[in-house]
Amino acid sequence: MSITSPSWWGTFEFVQGEARRWSIGPLRMTLQRCTNEWRVCHERVGRSDHAFEVGASAPAVGSGENVARFLTRELANTVRVLPALADRAVIVRPDTALYILPRQELTLYLASPLWLCLELGVPASTVWDHPIELPSEIWFGRATREGELGYASRSHASAALHDVVPLPHRATTPVLLRNRSSALLTIDRINLPVAVLSLYAAPGGQLWTQGVTMELQEDQRTVALHLDRHAPASVPGLEWLRGPRAGAESNLLVRAWDALISTVRSEVI
Amino acid sequence: MSEMQQAVLGLFTGERILALVRAALILGIGLVIARIASGAVVRVVQRYADAQQNMVLRRAVYYVIAALAAFSALNELGFQLGVLLGAAGILTVAIGFASQTSASNVISGLFLLGERPFVVGDVIKIGNTTGEVLSVDLLSVKLRTFDNLYVRIPNETVVKSELANLSHFPIRRLDLELKLSGDEEVADVRGLLREIAEAEPHCLAEPTPAFTLLGLAEASMHVQFSVWVRREHYPEVKNALYQSIKRAFDAKGIRLL
Numbered sequence: 359m360s361i362t363s364p365s366w367w368g369t370f371e372f373v374q375g376e377a378r379r380w381s382i383g384p385l386r387m388t389l390q391r392c393t394n395e396w397r398v399c400h401e402r403v404g405r406s407d408h409a410f411e412v413g414a415s416a417p418a419v420g421s422g423e424n425v426a427r428f429l430t431r432e433l434a435n436t437v438r439v440l441p442a443l444a445d446r447a448v449i450v451r452p453d454t455a456l457y458i459l460p461r462q463e464l465t466l467y468l469a470s471p472l473w474l475c476l477e478l479g480v481p482a483s484t485v486w487d488h489p490i491e492l493p494s495e496i497w498f499g500r501a502t503r504e505g506e507l508g509y510a511s512r513s514h515a516s517a518a519l520h521d522v523v524p525l526p527h528r529a530t531t532p533v534l535l536r537n538r539s540s541a542l543l544t545i546d547r548i549n550l551p552v553a554v555l556s557l558y559a560a561p562g563g564q565l566w567t568q569g570v571t572m573e574l575q576e577d578q579r580t581v582a583l584h585l586d587r588h589a590p591a592s593v594p595g596l597e598w599l600r601g602p603r604a605g606a607e608s609n610l611l612v613r614a615w616d617a618l619i620s621t622v623r624s625e626v627i
Numbered sequence: 628m629s630e631m632q633q634a635v636l637g638l639f640t641g642e643r644i645l646a647l648v649r650a651a652l653i654l655g656i657g658l659v660i661a662r663i664a665s666g667a668v669v670r671v672v673q674r675y676a677d678a679q680q681n682m683v684l685r686r687a688v689y690y691v692i693a694a695l696a697a698f699s700a701l702n703e704l705g706f707q708l709g710v711l712l713g714a715a716g717i718l719t720v721a722i723g724f725a726s727q728t729s730a731s732n733v734i735s736g737l738f739l740l741g742e743r744p745f746v747v748g749d750v751i752k753i754g755n756t757t758g759e760v761l762s763v764d765l766l767s768v769k770l771r772t773f774d775n776l777y778v779r780i781p782n783e784t785v786v787k788s789e790l791a792n793l794s795h796f797p798i799r800r801l802d803l804e805l806k807l808s809g810d811e812e813v814a815d816v817r818g819l820l821r822e823i824a825e826a827e828p829h830c831l832a833e834p835t836p837a838f839t840l841l842g843l844a845e846a847s848m849h850v851q852f853s854v855w856v857r858r859e860h861y862p863e864v865k866n867a868l869y870q871s872i873k874r875a876f877d878a879k880g881i882r883l884l
Contacts, residue, residue, distance in 0.1 A: 449833075492828055494825070494828070494830075494831070494832040495828075495829070495831050495832065495857070496831055496832040496833045497798050497831050497833055497834060497855060498833070502796065502798060502800075502834065502855070503796055507797065507798075507831075507857065510832040510833065
């Protein structure tokens with residue numbers, strides 16, 4: 359894996375006792391190399407969407423609730439800091455409701471939150487895996503009996519590539535929505551299966567996933583979900599960063615439309 | 628030597644002693660095989676079955692093999708099994724009349740196993756008792772309450788009672804009822820409660836929290852604020868939300884009655 363810059367991920371070398379800090383979005387993570395252990399401390403501060411700090415010198419990590427200690431006899435002083443997509447589906451809610459006309463298609467660019475992972479040891483194993491911004495959990499499904507738990511995410515849902523505002527703690531997914539039916543397709547939330555997507559890095563440090571196509575069939579009840587095999591062609595210079603958290607059974611999945619695009623009404627009795 | 632002594636000594640001939648030893652061996656080996664076989668069967672099917680099915684299967688295999696071993700041992704001792712079964716039939720009728728409740732519990736237990744309103748590990752509420760299901764046995768269901776008491780509920784009671792399974796669905800609605808002074812602005816209270824729910828990480832963003840005005844009185848209003856949470860977070864979120872509400876209301880000067 360080659361490291362693109364500017365970016366907050368990569369392989370970092372420490373000296374004994376050294377502590378360094380990463381500030382990305384609302385997350386501040388401090389990592390320290392001690393004798394026979396690594397210490398990680400994290401906290402969430404006020405939002406700072408665009409700026410980030412990578413590997414700056416920091417005070418030693420003390421003790422407390424947000425401190426984790428990883429004990430190892432290994433002498434290696436390197437750590438890999440990596441981004442990762444969410445471990446569950448992300449339910450993206452566009453700021454305003456969207457409508458796709460019959461027999462029309464459109465590509466939306468949706469942002470989803472990223473996790474920060476630390477890999478230590480030989481062979482490398484993931485020892486720390488935390489969301490950069492703490493996402494709200496959401497239930498997505500036709501009713502409260504059937505559905506799935508995911509993370510809620512708000513997105514501008516840009517329809518043009520040049521409108522996409524990249525953030526260091528979010529990845530962008532091009533979603534092609536194709537309406538094959540004869541009815542107007544209303545979209546107020548989209549279930550994005552990010553756990554089966556790969557992560558790519560652009561030369562400018564922006565993070566992307568492969569594209570996803572959601573095709574509403576003529577019966578207006580099923581949606582064919584197709585995952586692209588490669589990085590989006592519309593973004594030049596993308597390099598593969600890491601694979602999906604979970605394997606998809608195939609690149610073509612057929613789901614009920616309300617498993618991908620839906621709303622749950624809360625009953626109050 | 629009296630006739631009785633001779634009769635008793637006559638029972639312990641070499642042949643009978645050998646038969647007794649053979650019967651004991653058959654029974655002993657049979658019980659060992661029953662234990663090994665029941666464990667082996669469960670190890671094979673455990674990835675396909677849940678804890679309750681494993682338990683039922685283990686006991687079924689054990690008792691069937693143990694029963695066969697017992698019958699073989701009795702046969703070795705010279706008992707006529709046909710006569711035994713006949714006597715057992717009459718005895719069963721007599722015992723049945725005397726133990727109707729136990730029979731009802733057994734039948735209810737079979738219905739519970741078939742209908743499966745809950746499984747081992749679920750948290751259920753029957754009457755005033757809430758607890759985790761430890762086992763569904765022949766006569767009763769065993770629960771462990773949250774204050775670590777062991778509760779035995781007859782199967783007949785379980786079948787006849789209204790039962791709530793708190794573990795069946797992955798999410799639950801948490802209703803918080805508040806009684807406020809009638810002077811408070813409903814919109815302000817609603818807005819504040821929504822902010823509190825948004826700040827609580829375990830409150831689900833959807834289904835969206837709901838605010839309901841349950842009633843108005845001369846100097847008070849009764850509201851219900853409902854949020855959805857994952858079932859495992861229910862007690863923690865209930866506690867956290869009440870504390871947050873108390874803090875926020877005190878800060879804003881909103882009076883709770």
